[in-house]
Amino acid sequence: MIETLRKYVPVLEWGRHYTRDALQNDMMAAVIVTIMLIPQSLAYAMLAGLPPEAGLYASILPIILYAIFGTSRALAVGPVAVVSLMTAAAVGQVADQGTMGYALAALTLAAMSGAILLAMGLLKLGFLANFLSHPVIAGFITASGILIAVSQLKHIFGVSAHGHTLPQIAGSLIANLGDVNPITLVIGVVSTVFLFWVRKGLKPLLIARGMRPKLADIAQKAGPVAAVVVTTLAVWGFGLSARGVSIVGAVPQSLPPLTMPSLNFDLLTALFVPALLISVIGFVESISVAQTLAAKKRQRIDPNQELIGLGAANLGAGFTGGYPVTGGFARSVVNYDAGAETPAAGAYTAVGLAIAALALTPLIYFLPTATLAATIIVAVLSLVDFSILKTSWGYSKADFAAVVATILLTLGFGVETGVSAGVILSILLHLYKTSKPHVAEVGLVPGTQHFRNIHRHAVKTDPAILTIRIDESLYFPNARFLEDYVLDRVGKDGPIRHVVLMCSAVNVIDFSALEALEALNLRLKDMGIALHLSEVKGPVTDRLKKSHFLDDLSGRVFLSQYDAWVALTGAPPPANAAE
Known part of the structure; x- marks a missing residue:
């Protein structure tokens, strides 16, 4: 008390x-x-x-x-x-x-x-x-x-x-x-x-x-x-x-009135x-x-x-x-x-x-x-x-x-x-900035377990795997943007068999974004492409478990992006991989 x-x-x-x-x-x-x-x-x-x-x-x-x-x-x-x-x-x-x-x-x-x-x-x-x-x-x-x-x-x-x-x-x-x-x-x-x-x-x-x-x-x-x-x-x-x-003139000479x-x-x-x-x-x-x-x-x-x-x-x-x-x-x-x-x-x-x-x-009567x-x-x-x-x-x-x-x-x-x-x-302004979140296609930095933007770093990629890092929470203004981005990308590259959404920066997935992910999962499944998630934060996972999305997911949820790389490429860990 x-x-x-x-x-x-x-x-x-x-x-x-x-x-x-x-x-x-x-x-x-x-x-x-x-x-x-x-x-x-x-x-x-x-x-x-x-x-x-x-x-x-x-x-x-x-x-x-x-x-x-x-x-x-x-x-x-x-x-x-x-x-x-x-x-x-x-x-x-x-x-x-x-x-x-x-x-x-x-x-x-x-x-x-x-x-x-x-x-x-x-x-x-x-x-x-x-x-x-x-x-x-x-x-x-x-x-x-x-x-x-x-x-x-x-x-x-x-x-x-x-x-x-x-x-x-x-x-x-x-x-x-x-x-x-x-x-x-x-x-x-x-x-x-x-x-x-x-x-x-x-x-x-x-x-x-x-x-x-x-x-x-x-x-x-x-x-x-x-x-x-x-x-x-x-x-x-x-x-x-x-x-x-x-001038100011007469000012009451008193304390504040009630x-x-x-x-x-x-x-x-x-x-x-x-x-x-x-x-x-x-x-x-x-x-x-x-x-x-x-x-x-x-x-x-x-x-x-x-x-x-x-x-x-x-x-x-x-x-x-x-x-x-x-x-x-x-x-x-x-x-x-x-x-x-x-x-x-x-x-x-x-x-x-x-x-x-x-x-x-x-004293301030004559104050101008x-x-x-x-x-x-x-x-x-x-x-x-x-x-x-x-x-x-x-x-x-x-x-x-x-x-x-x-x-x-x-x-x-x-x-x-x-x-x-x-x-x-x-x-x-906030809605505008977040409606088009920064997304990056990432690949493995050689000799490490780290993944970086393919346009900024010399990285290893696999033509059958598309890994997208999402740098924003997913909610109603940007849900459709992500869906369109992924579908446009896979439509340009035939060999893709796996799409991995790297969710390390995603703090929230609201209901609109959930519906967009469900639709994306079905579209990719019809195309013979598996959808996977990696590095999903605990609170986001808890929220997803309240829906049927994880049960219907055509792929898997990986603890880390490196786990997804190893599992989907079958590549052994590099000898000097940084932990």
Whole structure:
């Protein structure tokens, strides 16, 4: 009972071994991540179409819940750019931005996403994330980064614009260029340039001036805070809000409120597919970051428990006025680099953000939205990676086509269409690749018991024996391919009397493939050719024994391909055969 509880509540395991050194390291990491998260949370809430406090609310209880239920010791959970964009796209279809209905739909979306993730974790469905291939994910994230950056230009220019696709946003921006506010433009451009410089140039400069690397790193992470402070003081001091500069305005000075997601059936129905897509995309992003960081310290990540941790975090966001959250790459790397030892670092970060929500919100009244837009643009442009196009083109044209299609569909039709198409493309790509499995005609390597491709190696063959090595599991998309391949091959070579299917790479034979093998056995038998199997794995053999196939097989099942060679050719083993 205790072991089961520890499995589902990991804090009970790592909490038993919590040390003073771990506390110090976690506290230091929490300070650095909190400094980074304050402006980022405000900015991502704006990206989601929500008031800035929603970003803080989504970064408090969700982090604490993940610390209790999650398995990654470095993952930092909260609002992220892609999920914020998907939230805006989903909620914008059911409510108008700025209304109570919009905020209610956002927190309902978070609760639904949490319930989906929790159910997937309890049912151990973490493998479903594998249906999104890496090329498709890379294409989707690149396109989303472009969409996010372009969508924030309206705040940089100080104009109104709308839309969820690149043509819509670009057209709206161009139509309103005559209304550009020069002061807002200066603030936005200067903030963007400054943040880019901070990310690349500040740390080396400070180190060159004699500052210790750790302090220089903290100063670099605090760059967005500096931009927030300076631009806020400038707007306040020069009264720029009266000259058309858009500001954040009043932000409630309170801890996250207790909220209740909507139970309206029509709203739940409208948000179900977006919630499912956000859950899958968020989980894929989170688990990839968590596993990467865990590998550096030889730690273990449990994908199914991660689903439970993320599910709890999103439920927490839904009941405290937030919106969907997941593990963010940038803040998780910062958390790791800052020395976080345990998930407690996230809990301490939540405390820091709670203090900010209580004490610091009056100070951001004059914060220009252009500064938050600059923060978002600088953060998301790091997601844009066109190198995947060159890499995939050189490696696999099918993967390249999937990347291009995902990018174009996301930019042209929006994030929901893009990610839905990504899932479909990933599945179709898998089916396409496995529908034509690699098969090789093999022969005996002289002086050994090994069999290799006759087109790649100098091997011995027998004209009466055709040995086919199948390099893929056999199931409904490729069953007919194998049958046609073998029949075409034997039709070209009269002396063949035996066909041996070498099944060393076959992990599964489904019912469709079984029927194809049965048909192949009958066709070959009518032609006077015996069908044999070799190197069949135990689980596959067990499954075949549940049918009549092995009883009706015209040939035999051999333990190894070499046994089949010896039995069918009558050749004695070579004197120096390698075992």
